[in-house]
Amino acid sequence: MDDSFDLTLRTAVYRHFAATGRAPTLEAMRAVVGATSDEVQGGYRRLYAKRMLVPTADFASIRMAPPFSGIPTQHRATVSGTEYFANCAWDAFGVVAALGGTGDVFSRCEHTLEPLALHLTPAGPLPSGWLFHCVVPAAKWWNDIVFT
Amino acid sequence: MLFFRSEETLNDWCTATEHPRRPTATLPQLWQMAVAWYSNRLSPQARRPDANEIRQIFARIGLTDAFWDPQADKF
Numbered sequence: 001m002d003d004s005f006d007l008t009l010r011t012a013v014y015r016h017f018a019a020t021g022r023a024p025t026l027e028a029m030r031a032v033v034g035a036t037s038d039e040v041q042g043g044y045r046r047l048y049a050k051r052m053l054v055p056t057a058d059f060a061s062i063r064m065a066p067p068f069s070g071i072p073t074q075h076r077a078t079v080s081g082t083e084y085f086a087n088c089a090w091d092a093f094g095v096v097a098a099l100g101g102t103g104d105v106f107s108r109c110e111h112t113l114e115p116l117a118l119h120l121t122p123a124g125p126l127p128s129g130w131l132f133h134c135v136v137p138a139a140k141w142w143n144d145i146v147f148t
Numbered sequence: 149m150l151f152f153r154s155e156e157t158l159n160d161w162c163t164a165t166e167h168p169r170r171p172t173a174t175l176p177q178l179w180q181m182a183v184a185w186y187s188n189r190l191s192p193q194a195r196r197p198d199a200n201e202i203r204q205i206f207a208r209i210g211l212t213d214a215f216w217d218p219q220a221d222k223f
Contacts, residue, residue: 011192018190049195067186088149093182098189109153111161116151124179132173133158134149138202138218 007042009033010052018099021084023062023070026115051142064145067094079103089132096120171213180209 012032016024024032029040044055044062054064062070069075069085077084077095079102086092089107096103101122109130110117118125135145152158155172162169173181184205188194197205199218206216 007192007200011190014190014194037156067182067189090149090178090181090185091179094186094189096158096164097179097182098186101183101187107151109157110150111157111164114153116153118175120179123185125175127174127176129154129173131152131155131158131176132149132178134170135167136216137170141218 005035005039006043006046006050009035009040010047013053013062015066017065017068017081017084021068021082023065023068026060033044051145054145066089067098074108076106077103078106090134093120096111169222171207171211171215177209177211181205183210 002075005016011027015021017027026037026040029035030037031041033040033049035043041055041059044059045054047053048055051126053055053062053066053132055061056063056070064070064087067086067090069091070086071085073087074146075089075092078085079096084089084099085114086095092105092107096105100146101120103120105118106116152161152172158172159169161167185197202218203216206212
C-alpha cells in the first residue's frame with residue numbers, strides 16, 4: 001500500500017465522521033476503500049505514525065481523528081443538526097471550524113462544572129471571561145496525545 | 149485541554165489537582181487556533197502545520213510564550 005491508499009483512507013475516515021458524528025467501523029472503511037481488514041489496519045498504523053489520527057488499541061476503529069473523537073467526551077459540538085464529540089476544548093471549536101464555521105459548542109468549566117454553551121459563527125465567539133488552558137506544553141502534545 | 153469559567157476557577161483547579169498553571173488563551177484566540185488547524189481538515193490536501201508554521205500561527209494570535217513553541221525545551 002502506498003501514500004495514495006493512505007490518503008484515500010484518511011479522507012474516508014474524515015468524511016465518515018463529518019457525515020455521521022461517529023467513528024467508522026472497520027467494515028465500513030473496507031467497503032469504502034475496497035481493501036482488506038489488514039490493509040485498512042495497516043493504513044491506520046501509518047496514519048498514526050504521521051500524527052493524522054489515533055486508532056483504537058485493536059486498530060479496528062478510530063479513537064481520534066482530530067478534531068473528531070471516536071468516543072463520547074464532555075466536549076460536544078452540533079453542526080447542521082448532527083452532534084459530534086471532540087477530543088478537547090480546542091477540538092470542540094475545531095469541529096465547528098472544520099464543518100464550515102457555524103455551530104454550537106457544549107462543554108463545561110473543569111473546576112466548577114458550570115456548563116458552557118456557545119453559538120459560533122465564522123466571526124468567532126464574543127469576548128468573555130472563559131479561558132482555555134492546557135497542562136501539556138506544545139512541544140510534548142504528541143508524547144501522549146490522548147492525555148493532552 | 150480544558151475550559152475554565154475564569155482565572156479564579158482555573159487557579160483553584162490547579163491548586164486542587166496539583167497541575168501546573170500554564171499560559172491561557174481567550175476564547176477568541178482559541179477560535180483562531182481552531183480555524184488555523186482545522187478549517188481545511190476535511191480536504192485531501194490537509195496536513196499538520198510544521199514547527200515554523202505552528203510558531204507563526206501562535207504568534208499571529210498573540211501566543212508567544214515558550215509554552216506554545218513546538219520545539220521548546222524549557223518545559
